[in-house]
Amino acid sequence: MARTTTDEQKGVFYDCGKCPAFCCSVYERVAVTKKDLQRLAKYFKVTVEEAGKRFTRMNGEERVLRRAKDPLLGEACHFLDRKTRGCTIYHARPDVCRTYPARSRCAYYDLLQFEREQQSDQPNVIPLVTLTFPEVKIPDEE
Ligand code: SF4
Numbered sequence: 154m155a156r157t158t159t160d161e162q163k164g165v166f167y168d169c170g171k172c173p174a175f176c177c178s179v180y181e182r183v184a185v186t187k188k189d190l191q192r193l194a195k196y197f198k199v200t201v202e203e204a205g206k207r208f209t210r211m212n213g214e215e216r217v218l219r220r221a222k223d224p225l226l227g228e229a230c231h232f233l234d235r236k237t238r239g240c241t242i243y244h245a246r247p248d249v250c251r252t253y254p255a256r257s258r259c260a261y262y263d264l265l266q267f268e269r270e271q272q273s274d275q276p277n278v279i280p281l282v283t284l285t286f287p288e289v290k291i292p293d294e295e
């Protein structure tokens with residue numbers, strides 16, 4: 154979700170500019186805090202209530218960004234530019250987008266590179282990635 158991080162930065166091994174923005178697509182819930190909502194409202198020059206209605210929805214107790222259809226990956230954040238694959242509210246994006254992936258590697262970028270290499274270095278190969286979180290029953294330890 155950083156979208157400006159490049160592998161030319163010291164200690165960084167992913168390049169958002171060469172990625173179709175998996176992170177803005179695979180995570181169905183991008184959390185929006187009160188501070189994030191205020192930032193969105195200020196950016197769009199609307200009230201906090203209006204920003205909440207227009208740009209977010211409630212998922213149980215949690216407020217999250219709205220999503221929309223994405224021709225490339227099925228569904229993605231409402232704010233993802235479908236052509237450039239960049240964030241259209243970069244300076245107003247939620248905190249969680251600012252910190253992701255919070256480490257020197259991005260698993261999705263590693264997967265992208267791996268698959269492209271597997272497919273004879275085809276730069277247009279895009280592995281389809283979805284995330285599900287099924288409840289798994291862990292057997293009791295014997
Ligand atoms: S999935 Fe990783 S490389 Fe791709 S845009 Fe997100 S943070 Fe950047």
Ligand code: SF4
Nearest residue numbers: 154177230233240250
């Ligand atoms: S707000 Fe921007 S960075 Fe965050 S998920 Fe949406 S498009 Fe990606």
